[in-house]
Amino acid sequence: MTAAExxxxxxxxxxHPWPRHVxxxxxxxxxxxxxxxxxxxxxxxxxxxxxVHALFRDGADILPASTAIVGGAYPALSPHRPAxxxxxxxxxDLWGHQAAGGTDSRPWLDHGKWGQTAPLSTRPAAASGAxxxxxxxxxxxxxxxxxxxxxxxxxxxxxxxxxxxxQGETVVRLEVRLGYLHKGTLALMRGKSPRAAARxxxxxxxxxxxxxxxxxxxxAEAATATDPPPRAHALRGVMAEIxxxxxxxxxCGAIVNDAxxxxxxxxFTWHREAVLRATARAFGNRLMMDAVIPGGVAxxxxxxxxxxxxxxxxxxxxxxxxxxRLAEDTSSLVDRLVSTGTLSAALAARxxxGGxxxxxxxxxxxxxxxxxxxxxxxxxxxxxxxxxxxxxARFRVRMAEITESIRLLRALxxxxxDGPVSITLPMASAEGIGWAEGFRGDIWHWLRLDGGLIAxxxxxxxxxxxxxxxESAVRGNIVADFPxxxxxxxxxxxxxxx
Amino acid sequence: MVWNRIARTLxxxxxxxxxxxxxxxxxxxxxxxxxxxxxxxxxxSLAIRQVDAGSCNGCELEIHMLNSVVYDxxxxxxxxxxxxxxxxxxLVTGPxxxxxxxxxxxxxxxxxxxxxxxxxxxxAIDGGVFKGSYAxxxxxxxxxxxxxxxxxxxxxxxxxxDGLRSLVExxxx
Ligand code: SF4
Numbered sequence: 001m002t003a004a005e006x007x008x009x010x011x012x013x014x015x016h017p018w019p020r021h022v023x024x025x026x027x028x029x030x031x032x033x034x035x036x037x038x039x040x041x042x043x044x045x046x047x048x049x050x051x052v053h054a055l056f057r058d059g060a061d062i063l064p065a066s067t068a069i070v071g072g073a074y075p076a077l078s079p080h081r082p083a084x085x086x087x088x089x090x091x092x093d094l095w096g097h098q099a100a101g102g103t104d105s106r107p108w109l110d111h112g113k114w115g116q117t118a119p120l121s122t123r124p125a126a127a128s129g130a131x132x133x134x135x136x137x138x139x140x141x142x143x144x145x146x147x148x149x150x151x152x153x154x155x156x157x158x159x160x161x162x163x164x165x166x167q168g169e170t171v172v173r174l175e176v177r178l179g180y181l182h183k184g185t186l187a188l189m190r191g192k193s194p195r196a197a198a199r200x201x202x203x204x205x206x207x208x209x210x211x212x213x214x215x216x217x218x219x220a221e222a223a224t225a226t227d228p229p230p231r232a233h234a235l236r237g238v239m240a241e242i243x244x245x246x247x248x249x250x251x252c253g254a255i256v257n258d259a260x261x262x263x264x265x266x267x268f269t270w271h272r273e274a275v276l277r278a279t280a281r282a283f284g285n286r287l288m289m290d291a292v293i294p295g296g297v298a299x300x301x302x303x304x305x306x307x308x309x310x311x312x313x314x315x316x317x318x319x320x321x322x323x324x325r326l327a328e329d330t331s332s333l334v335d336r337l338v339s340t341g342t343l344s345a346a347l348a349a350r351x352x353x354g355g356x357x358x359x360x361x362x363x364x365x366x367x368x369x370x371x372x373x374x375x376x377x378x379x380x381x382x383x384x385x386x387x388x389x390x391x392x393a394r395f396r397v398r399m400a401e402i403t404e405s406i407r408l409l410r411a412l413x414x415x416x417x418d419g420p421v422s423i424t425l426p427m428a429s430a431e432g433i434g435w436a437e438g439f440r441g442d443i444w445h446w447l448r449l450d451g452g453l454i455a456x457x458x459x460x461x462x463x464x465x466x467x468x469x470x471e472s473a474v475r476g477n478i479v480a481d482f483p484x485x486x487x488x489x490x491x492x493x494x495x496x497x498x
Numbered sequence: 499m500v501w502n503r504i505a506r507t508l509x510x511x512x513x514x515x516x517x518x519x520x521x522x523x524x525x526x527x528x529x530x531x532x533x534x535x536x537x538x539x540x541x542x543s544l545a546i547r548q549v550d551a552g553s554c555n556g557c558e559l560e561i562h563m564l565n566s567v568v569y570d571x572x573x574x575x576x577x578x579x580x581x582x583x584x585x586x587x588x589l590v591t592g593p594x595x596x597x598x599x600x601x602x603x604x605x606x607x608x609x610x611x612x613x614x615x616x617x618x619x620x621x622a623i624d625g626g627v628f629k630g631s632y633a634x635x636x637x638x639x640x641x642x643x644x645x646x647x648x649x650x651x652x653x654x655x656x657x658x659x660d661g662l663r664s665l666v667e668x669x670x671x
């Protein structure tokens with residue numbers, strides 16, 4: 001039996017829109033073993049007090065699967081799905097469940113500073129003893145030296161530790177150590193109404209505040225069988241595409257700037273500022289923080305909003321071709337971007353990499369297309385797809401997506417449905433999954449409501465699967481190219497530190 | 499192609515927006531504070547080191563915009579530096595997570611006196627929405643003394659600029 005068949009054979013418990021299969025321990029183990037030869041994509045792994053949950057994608061179908069924790073442990077998935085390792089470490093740190101047979105048992109989010117262990121378990125224990133210094137994977141070979149960087153970095157950037165092992169100028173191994181931004185978000189969300197907890201979803205990763213808010217709201221709406229009014233869906237689409245354009249402009253600028261081409265960056269950031277100002281006029285907030293709420297959106301778009309947004313888009317469009325050509329024709333820039341930080345299509349597939357990172361390495365996934373969600377179903381979204389997998393491909397995918405988002409925004413603004421922009425969620429005790437395609441890629445939220453309040457939740461930022469791929473993509477590159485490769489991935493630190 | 503652009507840009511003039519006067523009330527209050535502390539003056543140029551102590555990265559996005567051509571921070575004598583050892587100002591964002599507390603203390607310790615600490619964003623002021631979490635110690639002042647706060651979630655680049663320019667003003671008096 002394939003892993004998917006094993007999952008489908010297990011009994012289900014209600015979860016909307018996909019029932020969750022609850023596997024007996026043996027079946028979970030059999031599924032874990034079957035993953036060795038099976039292409040089933042692992043999207044997320046998380047837990048609650050009594051179960052561990054996994055989210056898989058089988059072609060066009062989404063499969064949630066769970067198993068009960070027995071004796072404080074569950075069979076690990078990491079031996080056959082390296083992407084599971086970070087999740088397993090996080091589950092151990094937050095809920096205290098061990099991944100039996102896991103490939104990596106080092107702490108991840110828990111740096112020994114919380115004064116307690118397993119804060120999300122039913123009975124968190126007091127932490128004993130002082131924090132251990134982190135352990136890094138060893139590297140063998142001649143003339144290897146280590147370069148420790150962070151958690152405080154040289155730029156205006158989130159904190160994290162990068163441990164390079166280098167041979168001369170060449171990176172032999174990069175290990176990323178995160179967790180510094182752990183704010184206890186999941187514990188804060190528990191016991192709150194979806195409306196109150198949305199403020200935390202909006203602050204998981206500020207650059208994706210709209211996309212995370214949409215995915216979270218959709219999970220709450222799925223659980224309560226609520227469908228927001230058509231105008232709310234359309235406005236969410238407007239906000240999400242603005243967020244995508246603004247971030248892609250920022251990222252394209254950051255990439256060329258790290259390749260010492262600030263002239264181009266000046267133009268990208270100028271357009272970014274214009275977009276953010278138009279957004280402030282349309283929604284009263286430059287980043288649209290808290291603009292999306294469960295049940296719809298917090299406020300309607302202002303009358304001056306659409307023309308302001310369209311004007312900013314027209315300015316980008318007028319210059320887009322020239323900026324793209326300038327990047328392509330400047331040999332000093334091309335030299336830095338092409339064949340730098342290459343991610344193979346095979347590895348991208350194995351990690352189920354979505355978003356820009358995946359689409360620049362031959363992975364066509366885009367949640368706006370499949371499974372799809374409103375308002376995109378009628379818009380015929382055409383995601384960019386390249387196969388090179390290098391910094392240049394990630395730059396060009398972003399450039400192409402800016403153009404596509406301009407098209408989508410015009411279509412959305414030209415046909416905004418009339419009517420209310422939100423409805424109230426009924427009280428419910430149910431489970432739901434929500435998803436949204438953020439500028440980084442596929443965002444998934446799962447939650448369980450008990451009497452209308454959040455009993456458990458888990459948000460999966462795309463960066464969970466991108467960071468380990470960054471470690472791989474930078475191997476064999478020179479240390480000096482790391483910032484460039486890192487910018488082209490632009491993983492969220494806060495989004496995975498929770 | 500590059501040369502065409504440069505020629506066009508030169509003809510078109512700068513994109514940077516003119517700035518009004520710095521916020522007089524804040525500058526005055528800060529100058530008083532300097533005076534009361536008999537702190538050595540730093541002159542009219544300040545080097546800034548940004549420290550994310552637990553932010554959601556929203557504050558960083560807006561701080562980044564200060565370096566854009568629209569705001570051009572450097573014309574006010576303000577610039578971002580890569581090391582706390584070169585800094586006069588620490589610009590701190592986010593609630594202070596327990597895992598960043600030490601790093602913030604050490605960054606503060608590595609910054610030479612006299613120095614200013616600016617808490618940027620609602621989280622940095624008192625922990626913001628993350629108040630009461632097991633994983634944070636509070637706002638910036640739960641780790642290091644704060645001289646100036648800039649509200650917002652996140653504060654706009656204009657609000658950031660106002661706050662930072664009052665610092666320069668206070669220093670110049
Ligand atoms: S103040 Fe707002 S934008 Fe800034 S770190 Fe806190 S939540 Fe994010």
